Amino acid sequence: MLLMVGGVFAVLSPRFLTPGNLLNVCTSASVVAIVGLGMTLAIASGNFDLSVGSTAAFAGCVTVSLVQQIGVALAILAGLATGATVGLINGLIVTELGVPAFIATLGMLTIVRGAALIYTGGRDIYLYGQTQYKILSSGLTPVLLALALAIVLWFVLQHTRFGRHILATGSNAMSARRVGVRTSLVLLGVFSIVGAAAALSGLILSAQVLTGNGRLATGLELSAIAVVVLGGTPLTGGQASIAGTLQGSVLVAVINNGLNLLNVSIFYQNVTLGLLLLGAIALEALRTDRRRTKQLTTR
Amino acid sequence: MDEIQRVPILAVQNLSRRFPGVLALDNVSFDILAGEVHALVGENGAGKSTLIGILAGVYQPSAGQVLLDQKPAFFPDPLSSQRAGISVIFQEFSLLPHLSVAENVFISREPRHGLTVDWATMNRRTQEILSTLNVEIDPATLVSELAVGQQQLVEIARALSAKTRMIVMDEPTAALNEREAVRLLEIVRSLAAGGVSVLYVSHRLEEVFSIADRITVLRDGRHIVTERRSAITEQRVVSAMVGRELVHSTRPSRTAGAIVLETKDVTVDGGLVRKVSFSLRRGEVLGLAGLMGSGCSELMEGLYGLREITEGSFLIEGRPVRIVNPRSAILTGVGLVPEDRKRQSVFPDLSVAHNLTIGNLPRWFWAFPGLLDLAGERRKTLDYKRQLNIRFTRPEQRISGLSGGNQQKVILARALAGNCRLLLLAEPTRGVDVGAKAEIYALIDRLVQKGIAVILQTSELPELIRLADRCIVFVAGEPRGELCGAEITQEAVMSLATGLSHRVTVDSASLRSVQ
Numbered sequence: 001m002l003l004m005v006g007g008v009f010a011v012l013s014p015r016f017l018t019p020g021n022l023l024n025v026c027t028s029a030s031v032v033a034i035v036g037l038g039m040t041l042a043i044a045s046g047n048f049d050l051s052v053g054s055t056a057a058f059a060g061c062v063t064v065s066l067v068q069q070i071g072v073a074l075a076i077l078a079g080l081a082t083g084a085t086v087g088l089i090n091g092l093i094v095t096e097l098g099v100p101a102f103i104a105t106l107g108m109l110t111i112v113r114g115a116a117l118i119y120t121g122g123r124d125i126y127l128y129g130q131t132q133y134k135i136l137s138s139g140l141t142p143v144l145l146a147l148a149l150a151i152v153l154w155f156v157l158q159h160t161r162f163g164r165h166i167l168a169t170g171s172n173a174m175s176a177r178r179v180g181v182r183t184s185l186v187l188l189g190v191f192s193i194v195g196a197a198a199a200l201s202g203l204i205l206s207a208q209v210l211t212g213n214g215r216l217a218t219g220l221e222l223s224a225i226a227v228v229v230l231g232g233t234p235l236t237g238g239q240a241s242i243a244g245t246l247q248g249s250v251l252v253a254v255i256n257n258g259l260n261l262l263n264v265s266i267f268y269q270n271v272t273l274g275l276l277l278l279g280a281i282a283l284e285a286l287r288t289d290r291r292r293t294k295q296l297t298t299r
Numbered sequence: 300m301d302e303i304q305r306v307p308i309l310a311v312q313n314l315s316r317r318f319p320g321v322l323a324l325d326n327v328s329f330d331i332l333a334g335e336v337h338a339l340v341g342e343n344g345a346g347k348s349t350l351i352g353i354l355a356g357v358y359q360p361s362a363g364q365v366l367l368d369q370k371p372a373f374f375p376d377p378l379s380s381q382r383a384g385i386s387v388i389f390q391e392f393s394l395l396p397h398l399s400v401a402e403n404v405f406i407s408r409e410p411r412h413g414l415t416v417d418w419a420t421m422n423r424r425t426q427e428i429l430s431t432l433n434v435e436i437d438p439a440t441l442v443s444e445l446a447v448g449q450q451q452l453v454e455i456a457r458a459l460s461a462k463t464r465m466i467v468m469d470e471p472t473a474a475l476n477e478r479e480a481v482r483l484l485e486i487v488r489s490l491a492a493g494g495v496s497v498l499y500v501s502h503r504l505e506e507v508f509s510i511a512d513r514i515t516v517l518r519d520g521r522h523i524v525t526e527r528r529s530a531i532t533e534q535r536v537v538s539a540m541v542g543r544e545l546v547h548s549t550r551p552s553r554t555a556g557a558i559v560l561e562t563k564d565v566t567v568d569g570g571l572v573r574k575v576s577f578s579l580r581r582g583e584v585l586g587l588a589g590l591m592g593s594g595c596s597e598l599m600e601g602l603y604g605l606r607e608i609t610e611g612s613f614l615i616e617g618r619p620v621r622i623v624n625p626r627s628a629i630l631t632g633v634g635l636v637p638e639d640r641k642r643q644s645v646f647p648d649l650s651v652a653h654n655l656t657i658g659n660l661p662r663w664f665w666a667f668p669g670l671l672d673l674a675g676e677r678r679k680t681l682d683y684k685r686q687l688n689i690r691f692t693r694p695e696q697r698i699s700g701l702s703g704g705n706q707q708k709v710i711l712a713r714a715l716a717g718n719c720r721l722l723l724l725a726e727p728t729r730g731v732d733v734g735a736k737a738e739i740y741a742l743i744d745r746l747v748q749k750g751i752a753v754i755l756q757t758s759e760l761p762e763l764i765r766l767a768d769r770c771i772v773f774v775a776g777e778p779r780g781e782l783c784g785a786e787i788t789q790e791a792v793m794s795l796a797t798g799l800s801h802r803v804t805v806d807s808a809s810l811r812s813v814q
Binding site for chain 1: 603624635643649653668
């Protein structure tokens with residue numbers, strides 16, 4: 001699928017296969033992949049996080065505003081901590097107040113977006129001459145970060161007790177509690193990771209333009225969910241495909257980039273992403289439906 | 300009734316159905332007479348569901364044919380099967396909960412005035428059909444407000460409204476309580492008396508023997524026998540189902556050891572269960588019995604930390620313990636096999652191995668409790684596979700592909716892998732077929748012999764008698780009496796449970812009966 005789409009664009013646009021363009025594709029794929037990897041964990045645990053776009057923007061603003069005062073490294077840590085904290089709050093709303101993740105994170109989507117705008121006073125924060133911060137988005141850094149995160153999360157899911165507990169909680173939370181899994185703690189961990197991942201992609205985005213902007217990464221939550229679903233992780237929880245999410249991210253980035261090169265308007269790109277998402281979900285529904293008819297539990 | 304003169308309304312001839320990797324039906328032939336109650340029995344995986352699927356138009360046969368009134372019939376889709384007069388009532392109902400009873404009965408066949416639905420006629424005709432079933436339900440009630448038993452009656456009413464000649468019922472009493480079940484059996488009889496044939500699919504042999512005119516047994520997709528009820532014994536049906544003579548095992552004599560658990564005046568959740576005191580020794584099985592709502596399940600949940608123990612004390616091996624959640628129960632050496640396998644114990648998306656080890660994940664290295672030893676996990680799974688005779692092909696296989704009995708064995712293995720001293724078994728063989736049931740009993744015997752103490756909560760009296768050394772009978776949250784060894788009989792348990800001092804005759808071996 002990916003090769004096919006890539007091939008079509010390569011034929012249609014001579015600029016598609018240039019090294020510069022491919023790096024662009026990789027960078028934008030990495031930004032979505034990093035959030036998408038966090039989202040994979042959330043979906044595997046039977047949850048969602050709709051607040052990732054806002055979290056990315058907020059974390060970007062926090063970091064950019066702090067670079068001058070505390071230096072790049074500490075500012076980056078502060079940004080990631082901001083993301084993790086937002087995630088933790090999401091988790092607490094879900095586990096302690098019992099609000100479904102969909103609603104909880106939808107609320108946080110607007111709250112955090114608002115917080116980012118309040119924090120910046122609605123203005124852009126510019127960073128002049130901070131070439132050190134630019135490293136985060138230049139060259140292969142985003143790709144390496146995405147790959148590193150993918151490897152870490154894959155390891156967590158395959159080889160750690162925490163990973164196993166995530167899958168168990170997502171598959172059947174009631175059973176998980178009965179075998180002694182502390183499902184609330186598991187979800188707090190998952191939401192914090194999602195928040196930190198969202199923050200990381202927010203930092204990359206803000207480093208690209210050396211600007212803190214409260215309106216950054218609008219709609220990122222939908223692309224993130226799209227790449228997870230395209231990658232074959234079912235929305236019902238209990239399963240996760242890290243490699244699938246990576247592939248999904250590259251596919252979405254290739255399509256957006258190709259359409260850009262062909263001068264297709266951004267509006268049509270939005271339509272394409274939506275159609276892709278619907279197609280992926282319909283395909284998944286078809287698969288599970290077929291499995292069900294096989295077992296003949298429903299008509 | 301003179302069966303010889305009746306004609307077959309439907310016959311299957313040399314029917315086969317192949318799925319990738321399995322022959323689900325293998326050359327099956329039998330027929331169903333007009334006005335007959337024909338029972339179809341077999342263990343899970345015997346091919347019953349596939350056969351139903353073919354009659355319902357969900358599957359197509361790979362070979363062979365279905366004859367309707369001695370003429371070949373084809374059901375390429377569910378609609379054509381319904382048009383031919385066959386109604387299938389699946390285990391999971393297909394009613395729409397937010398619509399009324401009448402709307403469900405007449406769905407997609409609503410009587411109309413021109414373009415609008417003729418509500419008056421629809422409600423009146425629903426009422427008529429319900430009254431032929433002797434059922435008092437207001438046709439305007441929403442289905443979601445009905446009890447499960449009533450919903451089933453609505454399914455039957457829907458079948459009747461469509462001029463049905465044959466109704467296929469898949470495990471119709473699985474979700475019903477005893478009173479509803481008795482009622483359903485009466486209705487099945489009256490349907491048959493009215494000329495409708497019923498294919499009654501069940502593995503509850505008592506029911507089958509109480510209503511079937513003829514019984515057909517399938518095993519491994521093959522037809523084993525079709526016989527008139529009067530001409531076959533329950534014993535023969537069972538051995539036809541499992542393919543061998545089941546040794547009717549009895550409770551072995553056991554020697555109890557030191558006291559494992561002692562409770563004093565335990566009260567659960569501020570009074571759901573009150574003042575329970577007992578002690579339990581190593582190598583002993585204590586049964587908890589009672590009708591629905593008697594508090595047995597609640598006591599089990601209290602012992603496992605799923606409900607709060609508000610009063611009383613709880614000693615394990617002489618030391619007082621506080622169990623506040625499942626985690627602390629596990630840490631004190633208590634294991635649980637939950638009552639509802641699908642909702643409370645299985646992880647359907649995870650593999651057999653992951654399901655088995657989830658309660659006690661093997662460490663890769665002792666100093667790193669967070670890292671898993673995947674090779675060790677695989678080994679452990681194969682070990683338990685051998686020990687408990689669990690049937691699966693690979694440890695990585697998803698558990699949802701296993702039969703109920705094998706899933707339950709995985710859950711038992713999970714409890715054992717936790718090295719518990721006290722094992723709580725809630726309905727350990729619910730939804731498990733006859734063969735696996737016997738194996739699970741033998742397994743429990745072995746565990747007990749090794750010194751594990753077991754508390755067994757079951758609504759099946761034969762199971763209680765087979766396994767329990769002692770038994771406490773609960774009524775409305777209070778212990779009403781204790782029975783020991785040979786004193787545990789169906790009559791004794793029922794008379795305590797129902798609060799009757801005189802002996803009652805028990806024609807049903809189930810405690811789910813009277814409510």
